[in-house]
Amino acid sequence: MTDITWTLCDHGYTDIVYDKAEGIARVTINRPEVRNAFRPLTVQEMLHAFTDARDDAEIGVVILRGAGDLAFCSGGDQRVRGEGGYVGDDGVPRLNVLDLQRLIRTLPKPVIASVAGYAIGGGHVLHLICDLTIAADNARFGQTGPKVGSFDGGYGASYMARIVGQKKAREIWFLCRQYDATQALEMGLVNTVVPLAELEAETVKWAREMLANSPTALRFLKAALNADCDGQAGLQELAGSATLLFYLSEEGKEGKQAFLEKRPPDFKKFKRFP
Numbered sequence: 001m002t003d004i005t006w007t008l009c010d011h012g013y014t015d016i017v018y019d020k021a022e023g024i025a026r027v028t029i030n031r032p033e034v035r036n037a038f039r040p041l042t043v044q045e046m047l048h049a050f051t052d053a054r055d056d057a058e059i060g061v062v063i064l065r066g067a068g069d070l071a072f073c074s075g076g077d078q079r080v081r082g083e084g085g086y087v088g089d090d091g092v093p094r095l096n097v098l099d100l101q102r103l104i105r106t107l108p109k110p111v112i113a114s115v116a117g118y119a120i121g122g123g124h125v126l127h128l129i130c131d132l133t134i135a136a137d138n139a140r141f142g143q144t145g146p147k148v149g150s151f152d153g154g155y156g157a158s159y160m161a162r163i164v165g166q167k168k169a170r171e172i173w174f175l176c177r178q179y180d181a182t183q184a185l186e187m188g189l190v191n192t193v194v195p196l197a198e199l200e201a202e203t204v205k206w207a208r209e210m211l212a213n214s215p216t217a218l219r220f221l222k223a224a225l226n227a228d229c230d231g232q233a234g235l236q237e238l239a240g241s242a243t244l245l246f247y248l249s250e251e252g253k254e255g256k257q258a259f260l261e262k263r264p265p266d267f268k269k270f271k272r273f274p
Ligand SMILES: CC(C)(COP(=O)(O)OP(=O)(O)OC[C@H]1O[C@@H](n2cnc3c(N)ncnc32)[C@H](O)[C@@H]1OP(=O)(O)O)[C@@H](O)C(=O)NCCC(=O)NCCSC(=O)c1cc(O)c2ccccc2c1O
Pocket: 033, 034, 035, 037, 071, 074, 075, 076, 077, 078, 079, 086, 095, 096, 097, 098, 118, 120, 121, 122, 123, 144, 145, 148, 150, 151, 152, 153
């Protein structure tokens, strides 16, 4: 049992459940009948919920999980895979999970994947993208792409290799094996493994610990760790956070104020640190 009371955020979602408590937002993929595989609508709803969590100043940590104990997420829903992507009600083929990956990656708050059961295919990449992964002892991890005629050569390949190393990443992709929670822990794919019954409590514990720390420090650390891997997009993210901080400073405000008051800015009063 977990000593936390979640409040449902009802946005009319059908494929996910979104709730909040104590500064934590929780996104649950709710399609257990297909091991929480995502279709375009699922991803659209997740994009909406993650955007809400990003923009809500009261939220400091986001949890991503799957409904039930059998799966975190089994990737793209193969039943709606058409030509050129996964097809929604509008008939348009999409790979919109890539938009979701970028949103989770750049969300300026820690995102925890709470994994029970299978994290497979595109579902495996989703847990990889999250900042931290807490796995239940029944969790199983793996890629299936080369078996089912797909691959994720973006974060799914390069970021995975950053985490587990080049040899292991090639093994995971080329052989499409499944790995249990202990093996995942050994290769650094997950941060910790707990008994299934303790998964929610442990996930909330980690979230609470981070909530007690400086949100700005966490924001910059996430952006800095991303920038190490993400090239110019990573630098943009890091620099955007720096600009935000600068806007909050007296020096930044002086520039704006001087413009509005139609006078030259007075930057002489600001120190130059070594
Ligand atoms: C996940 C499993 C290992 C679970 O096995 P288990 O034996 O526990 O359960 P079943 O196999 O019997 O499944 C129960 C039930 O769920 C259906 N189901 C499971 N997964 C999916 C799925 N992904 N899509 C549709 N349906 C699914 C299954 O058919 C059963 O239904 P019944 O009606 O028969 O009861 C195992 O299920 C499994 O291996 N699943 C497939 C995993 C997979 O291959 N996923 C897709 C990989 S490709 C991908 O995800 C992907 C998505 C993207 O959007 C990308 C975008 C850009 C680049 C790459 C992308 C990408 O690779």
